[in-house]
Each structure stands twice: as structure tokens, then as C-alpha cells.
Amino acid sequence: MARYRLTIEFDGTPFVGWQRQANGMSVQGCLEQAALRYCGETVTFHAAGRTDAGVHGLGMVVHVDLARGDRADKVRDALNALLRPDPVVVLDAQVVDDDFHARFSCIERSYVYRILNRRAPAALQAGKVWWYAKPLNAEAMDEAARCLVGKHDFSSFRASECQAQSPVKTLDELRIRRQGEMLEVYVRARSFLHHQVRNMVGTLVLVGEGKWDRDRLAAALAACNRSAAGQTAPAQGLFFLNARYPEDQQA
Amino acid sequence: MARYRLTIEFDGTPFVGWQRQANGMSVQGCLEQAALRYCGETVTFHAAGRTDAGVHGLGMVVHVDLARGDRADKVRDALNALLRPDPVVVLDAQVVDDDFHARFSCIERSYVYRILNRRAPAALQAGKVWWYAKPLNAEAMDEAARCLVGKHDFSSFRASECQAQSPVKTLDELRIRRQGEMLEVYVRARSFLHHQVRNMVGTLVLVGEGKWDRDRLAAALAACNRSAAGQTAPAQGLFFLNARYPEDQQA
Numbered sequence: 001m002a003r004y005r006l007t008i009e010f011d012g013t014p015f016v017g018w019q020r021q022a023n024g025m026s027v028q029g030c031l032e033q034a035a036l037r038y039c040g041e042t043v044t045f046h047a048a049g050r051t052d053a054g055v056h057g058l059g060m061v062v063h064v065d066l067a068r069g070d071r072a073d074k075v076r077d078a079l080n081a082l083l084r085p086d087p088v089v090v091l092d093a094q095v096v097d098d099d100f101h102a103r104f105s106c107i108e109r110s111y112v113y114r115i116l117n118r119r120a121p122a123a124l125q126a127g128k129v130w131w132y133a134k135p136l137n138a139e140a141m142d143e144a145a146r147c148l149v150g151k152h153d154f155s156s157f158r159a160s161e162c163q164a165q166s167p168v169k170t171l172d173e174l175r176i177r178r179q180g181e182m183l184e185v186y187v188r189a190r191s192f193l194h195h196q197v198r199n200m201v202g203t204l205v206l207v208g209e210g211k212w213d214r215d216r217l218a219a220a221l222a223a224c225n226r227s228a229a230g231q232t233a234p235a236q237g238l239f240f241l242n243a244r245y246p247e248d249q250q251a
Numbered sequence: 252m253a254r255y256r257l258t259i260e261f262d263g264t265p266f267v268g269w270q271r272q273a274n275g276m277s278v279q280g281c282l283e284q285a286a287l288r289y290c291g292e293t294v295t296f297h298a299a300g301r302t303d304a305g306v307h308g309l310g311m312v313v314h315v316d317l318a319r320g321d322r323a324d325k326v327r328d329a330l331n332a333l334l335r336p337d338p339v340v341v342l343d344a345q346v347v348d349d350d351f352h353a354r355f356s357c358i359e360r361s362y363v364y365r366i367l368n369r370r371a372p373a374a375l376q377a378g379k380v381w382w383y384a385k386p387l388n389a390e391a392m393d394e395a396a397r398c399l400v401g402k403h404d405f406s407s408f409r410a411s412e413c414q415a416q417s418p419v420k421t422l423d424e425l426r427i428r429r430q431g432e433m434l435e436v437y438v439r440a441r442s443f444l445h446h447q448v449r450n451m452v453g454t455l456v457l458v459g460e461g462k463w464d465r466d467r468l469a470a471a472l473a474a475c476n477r478s479a480a481g482q483t484a485p486a487q488g489l490f491f492l493n494a495r496y497p498e499d500q501q502a
Contacts (some may be wrong), residue, residue: 007373056375089371120331120340123260124307127463128375 002069005061005096006076008047011087012056012235013127019050024121027051027088028052031062034082038075039068048106048243052195054235056128058112059091061243063102094207100245108172108190113201114237115183129182130201130237136208138178141185145174145216148200148221154193155224157203159232162194169193173196183208186241195232203230254321255328256312256347262338263307263486270301270395271440278302278339282313287300287325288466290319299357303432305486307379309363310342313407340364351440351496359368359423359441363403364452365488367436381432381452387459390434391459392436395458395465396425399451401474403435405444406475411447420473427455434459437492446483454481 008027016024020032032044048061066075083089101106116122116129117136121217136193148171155167173188185201204222220228259278267275271283282296299312315327327344334340350356356380367373368387368397369381399422406418424439436452456461463471 003351009371011375011377058375077370085374087374087377089374091369091371118342119328120342121335121342123338124262124309124379126262126338 001065001067001110002061002095003065003098003104003168003223004072004075004232005063005094006056006094007013007102008060008062009089009091010057010060011128012051014087015053017051017053018047018060019056025086027057027060030083030088031064031079034079035064035066035192037082039066041067046102048102051238051240052235054127055238055240056236057240059072059242061245063096063105064102064193066143068173076109100121100247102243105245106191106243107246108188108191108242108245110188110241111184111192111197112241113185113187113197114239115179115185115201115205116181118181125237126184130234132183132205134209135207136183137210138176138183138208140210141183141204141208142176144212144217145176145200147218148251150172152221153224154196155198156222156226156229157196158193158226159199159239160226161193164191164193167193168193169196173199176208190201198233198238199226199229199234201233201237205233208231208239252316252318253346254314254349254351254460255310255326255340255455256314256351256353256480257321257330258343259308259311259313260340260342261308261311261500262304262379263302264433266304267336268302268304268306269298269311276288276337278308278311279316281337281339282315282330285502286315286317286332288333289329290317292318297353299353300360300414302491303486303491305378306489306491307487308491310493311491312353312357312496314351320438329330329354344441351498353494356496357442357494358497359439359493361424361437362443362448363490363492363494364436364438364484366436366452366456367432368429368434370430376468378487381436381485383456385460387434387456389427389434389459391461392434392455393427395450395463395468396427396455398465398469400425403472404475405447406471406482407471407477408447409477410450411477415442417442420447425451427459449484449489450477450480450482450487452484452488456484457481458462 018027020029045064072093076090079241115127122131151170254312281363296313296315323344327341367382373382402421426437
């Protein structure tokens with residue numbers, strides 16, 4: 001038996017989300033089907049983050065135990081061959097210690113949220129961005145966003161169905177940068193509340209449009225009430241970027 | 252009546268190509284349907300390049316005449332509203348002189364071809380890249396590619412069904428650059444033979460793999476024979492980038 005740490009890329013469009021569900025195809029289910037065909041074993045994959053339907057993965061980290069204990073690169077190539085044509089691929093595989101857990105050992109998660117900010121709808125990037133036609137001021141968003149960084153009660157940005165024990169989280173980084181027509185919102189923290197990133201993005205666009213200023217954003221945070229903040233940005237613009245573990249080199 | 256010059260972005264995946272055909276949905280057909288719903292007029296769109304099935308457009312230039320002569324930004328927004336959900340959008344619209352012709356007035360066309368060069372197949376970029384698992388040396392490709400630049404008989408890179416009168420073309424630029432896992436091949440010329448870009452890319456990967464050197468590539472060009480060059484690279488990696496006209500500012 002060996003435990004494998006895998007880095008996964010996936011297009012979230014056709015999936016009901018990470019987690020296996022009765023009502024449709026999941027990323028977890030695809031991986032487990034591929035492992036079953038590879039090893040004849042029914043196994044469970046665990047992920048650093050349980051993404052919602054439509055959310056994408058650029059560098060999701062997962063782990064799995066396989067009885068046959070093949071070399072890591074063989075596991076990567078075999079799973080990739082068996083995952084096709086579903087849009088899930090294994091970018092990297094490593095054998096890790098038995099106490100590694102993709103979810104519970106994770107000390108940092110990062111996401112990027114992409115907003116296509118132009119008059120014309122998305123064509124080539126459809127399903128991979130939030131199309132936002134009204135002009136957004138990225139500098140104003142980046143400046144205002146600083147009030148969200150640090151340790152706060154994020155109840156205003158928490159989905160009602162969130163199962164976290166506490167609404168208090170420490171946001172380590174939140175940056176907004178424009179690259180031509182694309183706005184990229186980068187966030188990094190040990191962990192996030194359910195819908196926290198999408199709720200922050202859906203509120204920050206109010207600042208970007210000039211409807212809200214930094215004080216209004218700070219007041220929304222201080223209210224500790226979901227109705228004080230903006231809408232939930234759509235899932236399709238969100239990408240799970242990276243997960244970090246104690247054994248990783250500091251970036 | 253007014254003539255409009257439109258800049259179009261499209262995802263080529265669901266289309267039989269630019270040109271209207273009986274056997275499936277075309278980019279031209281989508282635009283003409285949208286114009287019919289907008290104006291009640293049956294019109295013809297003309298494009299700078301007639302792309303193949305699966306080829307994408309980042310900045311394709313087209314023109315059309317519309318009897319109602321609305322303002323250009325109104326035409327852009329109306330067509331965008333009526334094109335949805337097909338993955339074709341109008342990025343820009345301008346009223347132009349009656350003698351502007353998207354195809355015949357065009358003095359320069361550029362394409363980019365994207366190769367995802369990594370062990371794992373494409374997931375997020377599926378349908379928008381050529382996945383090439385064997386390592387490619389971009390510098391060697393870029394160096395060898397210089398022998399294709401200039402005025403040559405490109406018969407070795409010409410599709411048998413090509414309708415151009417002469418196989419002689421002047422290639423103004425051909426560059427290959429690596430950005431992480433992605434290789435981008437950039438080409439620029441007044442015009443190209445049918446499949447010329449895809450046939451050049453399909454041959455350049457032989458250099459990138461180390462199977463061919465620059466002399467072999469030069470010999471393939473000099474042979475003036477399609478069988479002397481490499482395979483046709485798949486359509487899905489090719490993007491029509493830009494078209495230039497005499498009235499445009501020099502870049």
C-alpha cells in the first residue's frame with residue numbers, strides 16, 4: 001500500500017462539484033472510477049478543498065491510498081489515460097507518508113477569480129470567467145480590499161449553509177490586478193468559509209463600479225450579517241489555485 | 252445604408268468553420284442569422300480569413316452592409332445580444348467607407364498557434380491547444396524557423412485542396428516562444444496558403460523533438476513537395492489573431 005499526493009487540474013463546467021453526489025458527475029467520482037479501472041479497488045480520494053459546481057481547479061491537491069503501490073509517475077500516467085475524455089488530469093504525483101492528509105494537513109489555500117470586464121460577452125473564455133460589462137476600477141477594488149485582510153469575523157461573506165464552527169478566519173492576502181480586459185482577484189488563507197471568496201468578489205465589484213467606497217466595505221464586514229454585503233459572484237470565474245503543506249518549501 | 256467593419260472573437264469548437272455550409276453551424280451563418288433578426292435583412296458577412304472547422308478567432312475582421320445604418324456601437328450591442336448563446340461576439344464595430352473589404356483590402360494577417368507541452372493532457376484548455384507530451388525545445392524551433400521567413404515557394408506546406416493561384420508567399424514573421432508549459436507560435440504575412448500555418452507547426456515540432464535540424468527543415472522547404480514536410484497540426488490550437496488594413500495605424 002502507498003499513499004499518493006496528486007496535483008489535479010480540472011474544468012469544473014460539467015461537474016456537480018468536487019464531491020461525489022447522486023445527481024451528476026463529480027471530480028471525485030471521475031477519479032474514483034479511473035482508480036477502480038486501474039487497480040480494481042474501490043478507493044476514496046480526499047481533496048484540499050471541496051469546490052462547488054462550476055468551480056475549476058488549476059492545482060487542486062488530493063490524496064489516495066492504493067494497495068498495489070506502483071511508482072508515482074506510473075499512477076499519474078495510468079490515471080490520465082483512464083480519465084479521458086473527462087476534463088480532469090493529474091499534473092503531478094508523489095508518494096507521501098501515511099500521515100499526509102490533503103484536507104487536514106493543508107496549511108494554506110489560494111484561489112484566483114477571473115472577471116472579463118468588457119462590453120462584449122465572453123466567447124473563447126465562456127464558462128471560465130464572470131463577464132462584467134460595466135467598467136471596473138481595479139485599483140479602487142485593490143485599495144478597498146485591504147480592509148478585509150487579517151483576522152476577522154467574516155459572517156457577512158458566509159453562505160447560510162456553511163458548516164464551519166466559527167465565522168472567524170484570517171485572510172492572508174487579497175489582491176486585484178487588471179491584465180487588459182481581465183481582472184484577477186487573488187486570495188490566500190489557511191481556510192475559507194463556504195462561498196467566502198465568491199461573496200467577497202460579488203461585493204468588491206460594487207467598489208469597482210464606484211457604487212461603494214472603502215468605508216462602506218469596512219462597514220459591511222463589521223456588520224457580521226450576510227445581507228450587509230453584495231451578491232455571490234458566479235462559480236464559473238473561480239479557480240482553486242494551490243494548496244500548501246508543512247513539508248513544502250516556503251514559496 | 253452603411254458598411255460596418257467588425258472585430259469578432261469566436262470559439263471555433265462547435266463550428267464547421269467560418270463559411271456557411273449545409274452540414275453544420277458556421278461563424279458566418281451565426282452572424283447572418285443575428286443580422287436577420289436585428290434588421291429583417293438577409294445579408295452577407297465577409298471575413299479577412301476563412302478559417303477551418305475548430306480554428307478560433309481572437310480578432311477576426313469582417314464587414315457587412317446594413318440598410319438601416321444604425322450607429323456602430325448599437326450594431327455591436329444588438330448583434331451581441333442576438334448571437335447569444337453561440338460563442339461568437341463582436342468586440343468592436345466601426346462605420347467604414349464603401350470600398351473597405353475585409354478580405355480584399357487586408358494587407359496583413361497574423362495567427363497564433365498554441366501547443367500545450369506537458370506530460371498531462373489538457374483539461375482546462377481542452378479544445379484550445381494542441382497537447383504534445385514529448386518535450387519540445389522552443390529555442391531550437393525558433394532558430395530553425397528563420398529559414399522559412401521571407402519569400403518562398405511554400406508548396407511543401409500547402410494543402411492539396413488549396414485554391415491560391417501561386418504557391419509563392421512572403422512570410423514576414425515566424426516566432427516560437429515558451430511560456431511555462433505553453434508554446435506559442437506567432438506568424439504574420441500578407442496572406443497564407445491553405446493549411447500553411449498548421450503544416451509549418453506540424454513540421455516545426457519535429458525540430459522541437461530533436462528529430463530534425465535546421466538543414467532538414469530548409470531541405471523540406473526547398474523540395475516544394477508536400478510529402479517532404481511534416482503532419483498537419485490539429486485545428487484546435489490555431490487562433491486567427493489580427494488583420495491589418497491600409498487605413499490602420501502602423502503597429
